[in-house]
Amino acid sequence: MNIALQYCHITVNDPDESLAFYRDALGLEARNDVASGGFRWVTLASPTQPDLEIVLSEPHAGRSQADGDAMQALLTKGVLPNIVFSTDDVDGAFERVRSSGAEVLQEPIDQPWGPRDCAFRDPSGNMVRIQQAAKA
Numbered sequence: 001m002n003i004a005l006q007y008c009h010i011t012v013n014d015p016d017e018s019l020a021f022y023r024d025a026l027g028l029e030a031r032n033d034v035a036s037g038g039f040r041w042v043t044l045a046s047p048t049q050p051d052l053e054i055v056l057s058e059p060h061a062g063r064s065q066a067d068g069d070a071m072q073a074l075l076t077k078g079v080l081p082n083i084v085f086s087t088d089d090v091d092g093a094f095e096r097v098r099s100s101g102a103e104v105l106q107e108p109i110d111q112p113w114g115p116r117d118c119a120f121r122d123p124s125g126n127m128v129r130i131q132q133a134a135k136a
Contacts, residue, residue: 025100082127
């Protein structure tokens with residue numbers, strides 16, 4: 001039996017604003033843009049991992065009012081789980097994302113546990129980290 005991760009969900013306030021960040025600043029490819037019940041689900045993928053898609057959706061999309069309100073509160077507080085991307089050029093990735101106007105949380109540094117990484121906030125306040133494996 002084979003098993004693989006297919007979707008990773010990121011809750012966002014504005015799919016258009018977030019699409020610009022994940023597509024234009026990070027370089028992901030837009031795959032699907034589906035509207036249903038007044039909400040949108042946008043999927044993106046990296047050309048290097050075409051079978052793994054990131055789904056951007058609003059807090060109330062596909063959820064009850066109470067659950068959507070709870071998700072919105074967590075998103076507003078900035079405490080939803082972060083997402084970590086890997087790259088072979090963290091400094092280049094940092095410059096590309098910074099030039100998009102994204103909020104910088106951490107410039108590239110060598111971490112004591114190995115990778116070189118940096119961090120940003122996406123337009124909704126989610127923490128996005130980008131790391132490069134330590135050189136052997």
